[in-house]
Amino acid sequence: MTKIEMLGLAAKTASRRLSLASPETKNKALTEIADALERESDRILCENKKDLDAAKENGMSSAMLDRLTLTEARIKSFAEGVRQVARLPDPVDRLIERIERPNGLIIEKIAVPLGVIGIIYESRPNVTADAAAICLKSGNAVILRGGSEAIHSNYAIVNIMRAALENSGLPADCVCFVEDTSRESARELMSLTQYLDVLIPRGGAGLIEAVVQNSKVPVIKTGVGICHVYVDESADIQMAARITSNAKCSRPSVCNAAECLLVSEAIAERFLPAVKKLLDEYNVELRCCERSAQIIGADAIPAVDEDYDTEFLDYILAVRVVSGLDEAIEFINQHGSGHSEAIVTASDKAAERFLKEVDAAAVYVNASTRFTDGGEFGLGAEIGISTQKLHARGPMGIRELTSTKFMVRGSGQTR
C-alpha cells in the first residue's frame, strides 16, 4: 500500500463511524475545533511565518502573499466560520421522499453522507479549516491536499483539528492530510476510486482543468467564472452602469466577478459613456470590439478574440456591442463558463427569455453577478460553486455534500 492508499483506507474507516455520529457529536467536535484554532493561534501564526518567509524568498507576488498571510483576526474569522457551520441544520438523515407501494413496501429516500471527499486546493490556508468543517458537518471524512506554499500553515491547522476531533470522541482520521505536495500525490488521489467518493478541486483554472482531465474519481468542477452582464435596449442606464461596475469592481479576483460586458446596439451610444464614468473610478481597462471602441474613444483598447474567453480576475473588462437579445444569449452560451450571467432590462419578455435560454448555474435579471455565493443565497457556508450540471450546480453547501439511500421496509415481499 502506498502512503496515499493508507490515507484513503484510514479516511474510509473513519467515515463509517462519522456517518453514524449524531448531530450533537458533530457539532461538539466543530465547536472544539473552533475553540482550539483560536486557542492555538500563536502556533498557527508561527508556522504561517515559515511559509511566508519561504514565499518571499521565492519572490511570490504581493497578491499571492496576501492570500497566504494569516493574522490573529483572520484565524478568529475562520474559527467563527466553523462555529457558523456547526449552527446549520444537520443535512444527514433528512427524509427526502416516502413511497408506499400497493404491495406494502415502505420506501424512504434518505439523505446520507457521500463518504470520503478529496479536496485539492491552492494557497489560502483558511480553506483547510472551512472545507474540513463543511465536510464534517455533512458526515464526510475529508482528505486535504493543499499546495506546497502553505504546507506549514495547513499542517498546523490540520493537527489542531485532528486533536480536537479526538477530544470530542470522533476519529482523528475524519480529517486526513496529504503531506506530499508533489504532482505525484495529486495524481494518486485522482486514481483513488477505491476510497474516494468525490474529488473537488479549488483554485485556478489550470488546477481545475488538470483534475477534470485526469481524475478517475468523480469530480465536481467548481469556480471558473467567465461571467457576462448584458445591457438590453430597454435597460435603465444608471441601474445598468451600477450593476456593471459592481459586478466588475467590487472584488475582481473572485469567480462571480464579470469579465465581459455585452451591450445592445440600440442603447450602446447612451450607455457606454455612462458606465465608463463608473469604471474609470477603478481604472478598469476596457478591451473593446470595433463598435464599442468608436463610442468609448481614445481609452478603448482593441479586443482580440481571446479576450472574450478569458477570466481576467483583474480590473479588465471585455466589451462588445451586440445586435440584441438573440445575439447576447448565443454569445453567452458560446463563451460563458456556465457560472453567473446577468441581464439588465425593463422588458419582462426579454428577462424571461434570458433566464430560460442562458445556460448557466445562476442567471440574473437586474442584479449583480456577485451574488452567486452560498451566504448571499442564504444557504450557509459553501465549499465552492459548481459549474457542472451533474450532482450540484451553483453554490454548494452542506446539503450538496450528501447522497441518498433508499431504505425499504417489508414483511416478506418477493417479486
Place this chain on the structure above:
Amino acid sequence: MTKIEMLGLAAKTASRRLSLASPETKNKALTEIADALERESDRILCENKKDLDAAKENGMSSAMLDRLTLTEARIKSFAEGVRQVARLPDPVDRLIERIERPNGLIIEKIAVPLGVIGIIYESRPNVTADAAAICLKSGNAVILRGGSEAIHSNYAIVNIMRAALENSGLPADCVCFVEDTSRESARELMSLTQYLDVLIPRGGAGLIEAVVQNSKVPVIKTGVGICHVYVDESADIQMAARITSNAKCSRPSVCNAAECLLVSEAIAERFLPAVKKLLDEYNVELRCCERSAQIIGADAIPAVDEDYDTEFLDYILAVRVVSGLDEAIEFINQHGSGHSEAIVTASDKAAERFLKEVDAAAVYVNASTRFTDGGEFGLGAEIGISTQKLHARGPMGIRELTSTKFMVRGSGQTR
C-alpha cells in the same frame, strides 16, 4: 472536426431547442415515435434479421441471441414503454426551492435538462428506444452508441425515431446515433467534454469499468450488482428462504439479483437446509464456506475467495456463515457493489442498524433485493440503476436526468 465532434455539435444545437420545448410538444413527439415504431415494425424486424444472421454466423450464445432478438410483440412492448414515458409528469421547469432575501432578491431553483446525454450500451436493441424516450421526456438530446452486434436493428429504430421527431416539429438531432462501433468511437465520446454533459454506460461490468476509468466526461456508473441477503439469527426461516430464493432465482441475469447469502451462525443449521430445498428447484449451484459446506453436505462446492466478489448473473450463489450482524455489515461493505442489500430479521434493532450501516443504493428489511427498479419503486421508467453516490443513486428516472439552475430576479441590487 471529426464525425463524432460533428454529432456532438448537432446534438448540442438540438438540445438548446429541445430544452425550450413545451411538455405537449415532447409528448406529441413521443407518441409519434411509438406509433411509427409499431407501424414500421416489419422494417425493424427485417434489419434485426441481418443482425441475427451475422450473430449466428459468429457463433453467438443462445442467451445473447435471445437478448438480440426482436419480435412483433417485443416491438409493441417497447413502443408501449415510450407511450408510458409520455404519460409521466414533465420533470423540467419544476420549482425546487424559492428563497426571498432581505435585500429583495427572489431566488428560484428550477429543474432544467442536463443538455446532451451519451449512452454507450450493448446488445439489446430495445435500449435504443427506451433510452431515447427517457432522454427526450427530460428535455435532453441523446447520442446513442450501441454495439456492433445490433447495428442494423439500432440504426433502423433510430431512423424511425428521427423521422417522427421531425414530423412533430422537433430537430431530428435530438436523437443522434454513432454508426461507427469501433473502440475508437467510444473513446472519442469519452473525451467529448465540449458537447456531452454526462455519459451513461449500460452493459456488463467490463464496459462500465472501461468507461469509468477512461472518460473525461462525467459518468454515471450503473448496474453492477453484487447483492447480498443476510439472514439474521431472529429471522423467520420460511420468509428468509422465500426471499433468498426469489432474490437469486426470479431472474438471475439482472443486476438486482442476489449473488451471495450470508447466514448468522446461530440459525445456519436450521436455515440452510430449508433454503436449499427451494434453491434445488432451480438447480442453484452453492459455493460454500467451510461451515456452510458442513451443513449443506455433499452438494456444496467449496468457495474460493473470488466467489465472494463475483457477479455471477447465473444460478450460482456464494454462501457464507458469519458470526452475526456486525460481521455481515462489514462483509457487505467490503464485498458489495453498493447496489441492493437485504436483511431478513425479526429484530427491529438489527433491521435499523442494517439500514443505517450498510452502504448501498437500496437497503431492504424483509424483502427481496429484486425490487430495486424504477417501476417497482413507483418512479416510472428508468435509464439504469446508479451505484455511485454523486448526482443520483439507485433507480434513475426522468427526474434524475435533470439538473438545476438558480433564477434570480432583482431590481438593481449590487453587493
